[in-house]
Amino acid sequence: MKDKQVALYACGPTVYYFAHIGNLRTYIFEDILKRVLGYNGYKVKHVMNITDVGHLTSDADTGEDKIEIGAKREKKTAWQIAEFYTEAFKKDLKLLNIKEPTIWVKATETIKEQIDFIKTLEKKGVTYKIADGIYFDTSKLKDYGKLASKKKRELKAGARIEMVPGKKNPTDFALWKFSPSGVKRQMEWDSPWGHGFPGWHTECVVMAAKHLGVPFDVHCGGIDHIPIHHTNEIAQSEAAFGKNLAKFWLHGEFLTINRGRMGKSEENIIILNNLIKKGFNPLAYRYLCLTTHYRSKLNFSWLALKAAQNALDNLYQRTLETKTKYSENASCYIGYQKKFLDLMNDDLNTPKALALTWKAIKDERLKIKDKRELLLDFDRVFGLDLAKIKKPKIPQKIKKLVELRERCRQERNWRKADEIRRKIKDLGYKIEDTKAGPKIKIFR
């Protein structure tokens, strides 16, 4: 971390379908990390890859390329599929207020560098060729798999045994896969070893090293990357460069649904658009993610999302109030800011930082003006768009109905007043009767 610069690599999406909200949870965690580094005064060089070739349906180097499956499914070319879902992914990031990486890099743009890298590994004597492709010999490394616990490693190895004929060790992985004979792949390239395409684990090492050097500061990804993908990135880096790829490895836990995994093969995925169609603000999902620490599982339910939406609406409302009210009290602004920084620097403790925010909102000792500044300051990390919140414009029609209801109430015509209240609710607004008169709010 020289000159307050941080080099950060985050494994990006495989663009064969929409990212599901479980995938997006990892990107939210990485965004919080990036914002916290920024909050601490670091400049972050953030590289994210787009895996547009080489990620097979099975991590055991078998199965089909996910992009080619997408192409068949949608009767488009592999290139069109990659392009379409890359754009969809970028749109999701925007909706979730996730800051774009400094550099986007596609696997298909770095094929030459990947071939050169495999040549280097070949020179180091850690590769071998079988009918299926060029493989990395994991037995050549003393401490292969140190990132994952031994138990996990054995489990995975057991599951992967005998998957590819000719593999020397169950944990060996493909660096370059040959195109199957008689099959014309849509994405394939010439190489010194034969026509084919790179392996997913090679892609990430090459793209990260190209843009950030080795070792760079922080490598992120989902927890599912630990036993194979990241373990194999480390193995290649140590063999090629004699050092670990990154100084720190940070992984986000799973989002579960009904306490189980969310995944395309489980046929239970929810995408961001599903949330929006149900009337949720995408930032309510961001809020929900902040309520749980990134290294803990988060179980998704519509009820939990609804609660997050309510909390976010409430936060917006309270933020708006800091604009209109003013009172002169003693201020303990600085104390809050320091606590916030301590919590975020303690392994990104977003749940406690949110609790602190609510404490500040309710703290009568704080000046309203300071409260506002504090909220906007915290939001540099939370990314919930607090500064953009405007008073909702209440349509004239609703205002008229509210006036009419007030008249009915004065005339003690409660039945009619209730009827109008229901009508207002049907139109998406609710009335709160206060001492100062009725308040109109948007009803969700």
Ligand SMILES: [Zn+2]
């Ligand atoms: Zn990766």
